[in-house]
Amino acid sequence: MSALPEEKPIAPENLLEVRDLARTFDVSRPWLNRVLEGAPRQTLKAVDGVSFSIARGETLALVGESGCGKSTIARLICGLYAPTRGEVIFDGHDMAKVRSRADMLAFRRRFQMIFQDPYASLNPRWRVGKIIAEPLRQHGLAQTEDEMRARVASLLEDVRLSAQDAEKFPHEFSGGQRQRISIARALSSKPEFLVCDEPTSALDVSVQAQILNLMKDLQREHGLTYLFISHNLAVVSHIANRVGVMYLGRLVEIAPTRTLFTRPLHPYTQMLASAIPDITMSGKARTPVAGEVPNPLDPPSGCAFHPRCPHANERCKAERPEPLPFDGAEVACHAVHERRIPLHAI
Amino acid sequence: MPSPTAPLLEVRNLRVEFNTRRGTLVAVDDVSFDIAPGEVLGVVGESGAGKSITGTAIIGLLEPPGRIAGGEVLLAGQRIDNLPAEGMRRIRGRQIGAIFQDPLTSLNPLYTVGQQIIETIQTHLPLGAAEARTRAVDLLKEVGIPAAERRIDHYPHQFSGGMRQRVVIALALCANPKLIIADEPTTALDVSIQAQIITLLKRLCREHGTAVMLVTHDMGVIAETADRVAVMYAGRLAEIGPVQSVIHDPRHPYTRGLMGSIPAIGAEVERLPQIEGAMPRLNAIPSGCAFNPRCPQAMDRCRRERPDLIQAGATRAACWLHAAEGAAR
Numbered sequence: 001m002s003a004l005p006e007e008k009p010i011a012p013e014n015l016l017e018v019r020d021l022a023r024t025f026d027v028s029r030p031w032l033n034r035v036l037e038g039a040p041r042q043t044l045k046a047v048d049g050v051s052f053s054i055a056r057g058e059t060l061a062l063v064g065e066s067g068c069g070k071s072t073i074a075r076l077i078c079g080l081y082a083p084t085r086g087e088v089i090f091d092g093h094d095m096a097k098v099r100s101r102a103d104m105l106a107f108r109r110r111f112q113m114i115f116q117d118p119y120a121s122l123n124p125r126w127r128v129g130k131i132i133a134e135p136l137r138q139h140g141l142a143q144t145e146d147e148m149r150a151r152v153a154s155l156l157e158d159v160r161l162s163a164q165d166a167e168k169f170p171h172e173f174s175g176g177q178r179q180r181i182s183i184a185r186a187l188s189s190k191p192e193f194l195v196c197d198e199p200t201s202a203l204d205v206s207v208q209a210q211i212l213n214l215m216k217d218l219q220r221e222h223g224l225t226y227l228f229i230s231h232n233l234a235v236v237s238h239i240a241n242r243v244g245v246m247y248l249g250r251l252v253e254i255a256p257t258r259t260l261f262t263r264p265l266h267p268y269t270q271m272l273a274s275a276i277p278d279i280t281m282s283g284k285a286r287t288p289v290a291g292e293v294p295n296p297l298d299p300p301s302g303c304a305f306h307p308r309c310p311h312a313n314e315r316c317k318a319e320r321p322e323p324l325p326f327d328g329a330e331v332a333c334h335a336v337h338e339r340r341i342p343l344h345a346i
Numbered sequence: 347m348p349s350p351t352a353p354l355l356e357v358r359n360l361r362v363e364f365n366t367r368r369g370t371l372v373a374v375d376d377v378s379f380d381i382a383p384g385e386v387l388g389v390v391g392e393s394g395a396g397k398s399i400t401g402t403a404i405i406g407l408l409e410p411p412g413r414i415a416g417g418e419v420l421l422a423g424q425r426i427d428n429l430p431a432e433g434m435r436r437i438r439g440r441q442i443g444a445i446f447q448d449p450l451t452s453l454n455p456l457y458t459v460g461q462q463i464i465e466t467i468q469t470h471l472p473l474g475a476a477e478a479r480t481r482a483v484d485l486l487k488e489v490g491i492p493a494a495e496r497r498i499d500h501y502p503h504q505f506s507g508g509m510r511q512r513v514v515i516a517l518a519l520c521a522n523p524k525l526i527i528a529d530e531p532t533t534a535l536d537v538s539i540q541a542q543i544i545t546l547l548k549r550l551c552r553e554h555g556t557a558v559m560l561v562t563h564d565m566g567v568i569a570e571t572a573d574r575v576a577v578m579y580a581g582r583l584a585e586i587g588p589v590q591s592v593i594h595d596p597r598h599p600y601t602r603g604l605m606g607s608i609p610a611i612g613a614e615v616e617r618l619p620q621i622e623g624a625m626p627r628l629n630a631i632p633s634g635c636a637f638n639p640r641c642p643q644a645m646d647r648c649r650r651e652r653p654d655l656i657q658a659g660a661t662r663a664a665c666w667l668h669a670a671e672g673a674a675r
Contacts, residue, residue, distance in 0.1 A: 262612070
């Protein structure tokens with residue numbers, strides 16, 4: 001075993017810190033097209049300088065529309081992508097500096113991921129018991145077959161399924177039950193940190209309620225820390241302690257949940273909040289939402305939101321705002337910090 | 347409340363069956379409702395409740411082994427469920443438009459959107475090529491596609507998801523149908539785009555007097571769009587009534603559970619009220635009321651007898667809890 005990677009000082013209450021994280025993807029045309037047609041190289045900045053931290057036992061949610069980079073962040077944190085720039089510091093260790101396979105495996109055990117589609121993320125040819133036991137085998141967490149079986153049975157009971165379900169195949173379960181199996185598999189290596197990428201988006205509302213309740217119970221029982229990625233603001237407002245709002249690869253606002261929903265600061269957050277169809281506000285007059293998310297290959301200059309923003313001025317077009325503290329939140333908006341947005345609108 | 351005008355669409359005791367090797371599955375069982383001209387009827391329910399199959403059966407696009415095994419569908423007083431395929435083809439598109447969930451699969455990737463819209467227009471309306479193109483450009487403008495004159499010659503992949511769904515709406519509107527069946531039209535879209543599409547659908551229906559059957563699992567979308575709501579459970583109507591009553595004063599325990607389980611912003615509850623269990627599979631629908639194993643208020647009668655829709659306050663609910671109230675009327 002090699003020495004653990006160098007320690008990075010982070011605040012003791014934080015389990016994870018992400019600093020200036022960025023990831024670009026090369027989306028150029030093939031080489032021949034570039035030579036023959038003179039097509040330029042193109043890079044897509046999926047995540048562009050994002051920093052945040054997650055305290056132990058906390059749930060941080062990232063919300064945003066498709067293409068805003070929230071799933072890329074989940075994958076960067078889990079090491080499924082290598083960052084182009086920036087650091088992911090997990091429990092004081094910079095993940096990029098983990099060199100040896102054994103060390104990486106040791107870290108991998110401590111964080112797991114739950115994916116959106118419970119149909120695609122379970123091997124249809126494996127029995128549920130084998131699916132859940134796989135991380136145990138991978139990390140050498142069970143010595144004997146009996147121990148393995150006992151552990152699988154207790155995991156199934158943790159997610160409110162029965163021990164007999166280990167003998168079944170995934171197709172014998174409904175979507176909600178499959179997501180429970182995914183959660184059991186994620187919990188099998190006794191992780192501290194779960195990255196949940198849209199875990200309830202493919203589920204019906206009544207099943208979604210069951211899974212959200214289960215996730216909250218498990219968090220309490222196992223002392224878990226969650227990074228919860230979703231596009232659904234109502235779900236996020238229910239499960240998260242803090243919420244970060246992303247737009248075109250940048251974090252535009254991050255605040256405690258109640259603060260964010262009672263007083264959204266960034267014009268994009270305000271727009272999102274007013275766009276959600278809400279059963280309690282039936283018949284309300286909507287704030288018309290102008291435009292669409294711009295092409296991420298060619299993001300607008302300055303603040304990426306300025307073409308859709310009612311408060312944009314010359315500075316917004318020229319200078320990219322950085323996230324700065326503002327009254328209990330952090331927000332990347334010139335208009336907010338210059339107090340150009342009238343307070344009653346906030 | 348009887349509508350002053352005759353209903354545009356009447357569905358009477360519709361039953362859809364799927365014959366499989368393991369026996370006959372009843373996907374839609376004795377479902378009846380009407381839609382008035384210009385009205386938006388929301389149909390909600392969880393996956394497998396039969397809401398999409400109901401829509402598909404009405405437009406005659408059921409894939410075998412699915413078939414209408416009983417009941418009738420009337421459009422403006424004419425039966426359409428027993429028409430031959432060719433006759434139904436003329437009604438589909440001309441009188442009933444359809445919008446599906448995924449705009450990418452509704453469009454042919456090999457033709458420009460203009461070619462597809464013009465073909466649809468010429469199939470249903472006696473217009474020449476130039477007139478059809480003008481109408482296509484107008485339609486694209488109407489659904490809010492910027493620079494429609496130029497965009498008409500683009501292929502579907504050159505449009506964003508929201509813009510594609512606008513093209514699909516334009517396709518559905520080609521022949522000025524009286525009824526549009528929209529199956530999860532905003533589910534694949536982001537919230538800000540979703541809001542735009544809902545606003546667009548509402549505006550178009552108001553302006554053209556088109557009736558809409560809006561099939562979705564999203565109660566928020568229904569609340570914003572529909573005049574009346576039908577809640578489906580295990581192939582049957584659980585409750586039907588005006589949107590405000592169904593949302594704020596639901597009478598069927600399933601509707602109550604469903605409304606309660608939706609997380610709301612600012613509600614700050616520790617746990618969401620949840621309905622235990624899951625909707626039964628079609629091959630194992632319980633006797634009596636299909637909801638009885640999950641129902642907190644189930645009685646003996648619920649396990650034995652299947653309830654029909656009973657008047658309960660402003661809505662009608664298929665629940666024995668309201669038997670006394672319904673009888674009193």
